[in-house]
Amino acid sequence: MTRPNENANASQPTTSDGLSNRCTKLLGDLIESSRNLPSSGSDLGTITLSVNEIKRRARELRAMKKADSNHTKAHYLLANSGVSIQDVDYCLASLESRQLVEQHISKESDGDLDAYLRVKKNENILSSIEQSLMCAAKDFDVFVNQNFNFDWEKRKEEVRENFGILMKKHKSNSKTSSASSSSRSFPWGSSGRRILDGESKLNVNENYSVRKKFEKYAIIINSFNNARQADRSFNLPKEFLTQFSSSSDYSDRQIHESWKILDEVQSYNTVTVASRHYLERHFLSYVDDLYKKNLSEGLPTNANKVKSFIECKLKNPDNTWKHPNLTVVNGLPVWALIFYLLRAGLAKDALEVAIAHKLSFKKVEQSFLSYFKAYMASPNQNLPHELVTRLHTEYNQHIKNSLDGDPYRTAVYKIVGRCDLTRKNIPTIVLSIEDWLWVHLMLIKEEVSSDEPIYERYGLKDFQGLITSYGASRFQNNFLQVLLLSGLYEHAVEYAYTLSESDAVHLAIALASRNMISVSNYDASDAKSFVSLKGEKKELNFAMLIGNFTSSFKFTDPRIAVEYLILIAMNEDKDQVSLCHEALRELVLETKEFTILLGKVNRDGTRIPGVIEERQGLLRLSDEQEFLHRITEQAASKADEDGRTYDSLLLYQLADEYDTVICTVNKLLSGLLSNTDLDQPLLNLDDNSETNPVLIAKRIMGIYINNLEIAKTIRSKSKENCLLFLKLVDIRRVYLNEEWRRALELIEEVDLIPFADESSCRTKAQEFSTLHPEVLKVISNLLIITMSCISHIVDQLKRSDYPSVAKEEQSAALRKVAKNCMIYAGMIQYKMPRETYSILINFEVDI
Incomplete structure (x- = not known):
């Protein structure tokens, strides 16, 4: 009959981990119980067998084991222990794997204790390496978590916004995003404006x-x-004008005209005067070209050229005048001539025409000469206050509303006296865009007095407001010129950008060069x-x-x-x-x-x-x-941060950071020495001093050491490390040439590996952690080279046809050095690549 607790255990499945823990407890209880068994002294004496003999007899005993697992005789021993024989049987079975491992090791050992210890040693090394790799993997995971901790929700919103999915944001999100954007810093230390x-x-x-x-x-x-x-x-505009000729395309034509405007107006102090003079010169040039095409009698004076223009523009094909109310004297429309002479900037010629035709003026026009002379005498074309009052009175009473009045007379009065500014247009005269601009510029008063009535004030800002209110559609393909001539330079650049980005940028440059924007x-x-x-x-x-x-x-x-x-x-x-x-x-x-x-x-x-x-x-x-x-x-x-080492090397030289240059070169040399296979050369025939670290180091050290000013800025440790790496390069060259003894001599000179005795091994191992990280990387390859050289030399001595005591002593000395290297390698084995120690052990076996 079984006990209730055994029934319970039998009815419920038990996991392997649970059984293992229970087995441990049961075996522990069994050992504790065994201490209560009666004992007596033994007269067998001490065991004097060797380890190998013990292992042999153990194998024999295992071979004599019965095929069945009958533990019946043990029931009497375990009866009062509280331990079930089934549990003990399971525990023994769980230890079977360990027994098989020991058997496997024993078979590989074949009774050789040294072989057994070597296998155990390799097993220990591999176990340590696995532990090191696990730690490295764990460190990498920690690094990834620290450096790639993305806010995936935020990234999702950004991606959706980029694709136009997320059209609206909550205010809180906008504020957060804005704050994040403003706090973003850049590695080059700018304000983050990203120009x-x-x-x-x-x-x-x-x-x-x-x-x-x-x-x-x-x-x-x-x-x-x-x-x-x-x-x-x-003269930037003139250079642009010279390089770029006019084009049939309206946008290019506007840009070309813009260069002309800037070339001529940039030397004036005020926009009004500059633009007015430009329009006057441009009109006179047009009149001159027209005169050359339609030559008439008389000298080619400015007055005759304007007369020729009037003949072409104001006469019908039947030789009659287009305007019936023109004041014509001897076939000449006097007021039209005065107006167009003013339009061409020929004010003196206009005054001469007025004086010459004084007698032809009507009674209400007799005082005009006094107004005109005062206008010409004024530096800014402003009439004295008393004359302004008289002229405005005459204009309002007799000129403005005259039914049969000459329209050009109205225009001249309006310009000279700046009359009736509430109506600045002259409806009975057909004006081109340039004429319209000129009339408005003539009516503008540079300095507007607060004493003047509002309806008599007309300044540049008023004119600019009128231009912008009309917009581009009102001026067809001349809007850019209009903007420039009205002083709206910022608007001009903005409008030019719609025509051509390249032209707009250079228009802005030309304006900025003259502080015009x-x-x-x-x-x-x-x-x-x-x-x-x-x-x-x-x-x-x-x-x-x-x-x-x-x-x-x-x-x-x-x-x-x-x-x-x-x-x-x-x-x-x-x-x-x-x-x-x-x-x-x-x-x-x-x-x-x-x-x-x-x-x-x-x-x-x-x-x-x-x-x-x-x-x-x-x-x-x-x-x-x-x-x-x-x-x-x-x-x-x-x-350097992006891993572009050669670029950083150049830049550090340009920045006069010579110590950093040496440190960067050391980094390159260390990488070359530690990553290049030992059977491969460090220098090839096609290498040059721009790409090969060895040649770079030799060139830089040759320049820096010979320059006292540069040498002062380089730390002694950086210089020493660079010289050390160059010595290691020589060691690699000698080793590749199979000069084993010379290679060992050079290795002993660099004094990185213990050659003297076993005590130096501990000293070098303690110094290992103090070495520069770049130097640490080359130690493993240096140990392999050392052991390889010793192995080759010992092998040569073994195969010598004439053995001698001296050769035996040489071999013994070399084995001593090899032993020191292995002791040293054993102390630092976990700080070297995983395969290094195995390679060194193989060399040790051969030696």
Whole structure:
């Protein structure tokens, strides 16, 4: 009959882990119970058998084991122990695997204790390596969790927003996103304004014509910067005008006319005067061309040219005048002649015509000469107050509402006296757009007095408001010229951008070069528009405009990109200068064209400046060297961070960070020595000093050590490590040439491995942790080379036809060195690659 607890155990399944734990407890109880058994002294004496003999007899006893597992005789022993024989049987079975392992080891040992110990040693090594790999995997998981801890919900929202799925955001999310964006920092230390992240649709390499236009502009900008650097004058609009001829396309024609306007108006102080004079010269040129086509009698005076123009424009084919109310004297419309002489900027000629035809004036017109003479005598064409009052009275009473009055008389009175400004147009005269602009510019008063009635005030702002209210549709294909002539330069750039981005950018550059536009502070939050409204006036985000344009060719033409970006600092505004510097940093780090932008170092150590350094005189730098050092150092750090070691090496040289250069070279040498197979050369015939770390190190050390100023900046430890690596390179070369003894001599000289005695092994092992990380990487290969050299030399001595005591002593000395190496390797085995120790053991066996 079984006990109730045994029944319960029999009816329920038990897991292997549960049984294992229970077996452990049962065996422990059994051992504890055995201590209560009676015992007596033994007269067998001590065991004097060897380990091998014990193992042999143990195998014999196991061979005599019966096939069945009848433990009946043990029941009497276990009866009072509380232990079930079934449980003991399971525990014995669970230990079977361990027994099989020991048998396997025993069979491999074949009675050889040294072989057994070697197998156990290898097992210990592999176990330690597995533990090391597990720790490394765990460390890697921790690193991934720390460095790639993404907020997946936030990333999901960003992706959805990019695809236009998420159209609306909660205010809280917007604030969070904004805060995150504003707090984002960049490795080069800028404010994060990202000037070159524009969305330009321009492709300067789209086709031949676009590329040709781009290159023409680039040549002019380069010449412009050369002139600025040499402090020479340079007429940018005239250069544009010379390079680009007129085109049948209306957009190109507008741009061409714009260069003409800027070329002529940039030397004037006020917009009104500049634009008025431009329109007058342009009209006179037109009259002159017309006169040449329709030559008439008389001398080619300005008055005769204007008369010829009037004949062409105001007469019908039947030789009658188009306007029936013209005042014609001797076949000449006097008031029309005066008006068009004024229109051509020939005010003196107009006064002469008025004086010559004084007698033909009507009674109400007799006082006009006094007004006209006062108008001509005034430097700003402003009549004295008393004359203004009289002229306005006569105009309102007799001129304005005259049914049979000459329309050109009305126009001349209106211009000279600035009369009836509530109605600035002259409806009975057909005016071109240029004529209309000129009339309004003549009516504008530069300085408006507050004493004047509101309806008599008409300033430039009023005129500009009228232009913008009409818009582009009112002026057809002349809107760009109208904007420039009315002084709306920011509007002109904005409108030109709709015609051609490239032309608009250069229009802005030409305007900025003469301080003709208002430049705003950079606002990265509004990346869709480079024009902002400040009060009633627009401002141009010049840096954004240049940055967007430059982003379209920064990778294909980085040198040209510099020429444009330095224009941001053209005017000495601190914010613009700062933006210029940031843009240059971005260009360097994004394009990675370090040689072009920052320069390079020749093989002899001489430095060739890059385009940024060549243009440093235009960068408005308080400390030129500090800026170049900073931008170069930041680029070097970024290149090093991205794993572009050779780029960082160049940049650190340019930044005069010579100690960092040596450290970088040491890193390259360490990688080469530790990663190159021992049967492969470190130098090939096609290697050069630009790419091979060995040649780089030799060249740099030759330059730096011989230069006292540079040598002072290099730490002694960095220099020592570099020289050590170069010695290791020589060791590899000698080893590859199978000069075993010479290789051992060189290895002993570098003093990284214990050669002397066993006590030096512990000393070197203690020093191991103090070595530079780059030096630690080469120790394993150095140990392998050492053991390989010893193995080859010992093998040569063994195969010698004439053995001698000296050779035996040499072999013994070499084995002693090998033993020291193995002891040293055993102390640092877990700090070396996993296969190194196995390789060393194989060499030890051969030796």
